[in-house]
Amino acid sequence: MAHIDMRQFICRSDNFGLLIHDHVSGATAAIDAPDANAIESELRKFGRQLTHIFVTHHHADHVEGILQLKELFGCKVIGPKAEAGKIPGLDIAMGGGEKFTWAKRQVEVWDCPGHTAGHIAFHIPDELSVFAGDTLFSVGCGRVIEGTMEQMWQSVNQFKKLPAHTYLYCGHEYTMANCRFALTLDPDNWRLQARMNEVEKLRAEDKMTCPVTMGDEFKTNPYLRLDDLAIRNTLGMAEATDLQVFTEIRTRKNNFK
Ligand code: ZN
């Protein structure tokens, strides 16, 4: 739809702040609340009132600003049912498969356990946008902290069903480090090389590398390319299952410097 406006900015050190504004209803939603002051000043710049916060998971760098923003704006907080006790100021708890309407658009909620046990993602098909929090990053995925590798693999897999022209919005500006690591697995992938060049240029100019289309991710993100023979050969895992390949890649990333 033509009436939406997305404002993304970096806050804390590498978190993305993100505001979605609907010109028709005047509704404005923040995706997570990493930093109340940064979000407030972005709202003030455009004379907007915050009406909603969509929370992906309970980590401090995603929830710390909630109570201050609620006090300032009286906004409604929508977040993960399975982490309800850990989300300050939560008003509406949602789980995977549930849908709600925001500014006349349908918002789908996906369960994405792995990074945290109750992590959720939000998908707005009408806006060709998915908000992945710390589950899927550009050219990477989140660290598996509370869940199992199998859960994270399944969580990441859900993104494969999205149309290629869907925009991926994620929780952190980690793309440069992710590209550097992905190139160790997939060195001859020219699209990944091109993404690395683009990302280096953007970061040198202090610009953000997201959002990115899922179509680009399908061609560059190793966690979405587990069946790729070049990657499997680099790992010496031509015959392994997708879950084994996922686990190996995610484990290598943990130890990558
Ligand atoms: Zn997190």
Ligand code: FE
């Ligand atoms: Fe985070």
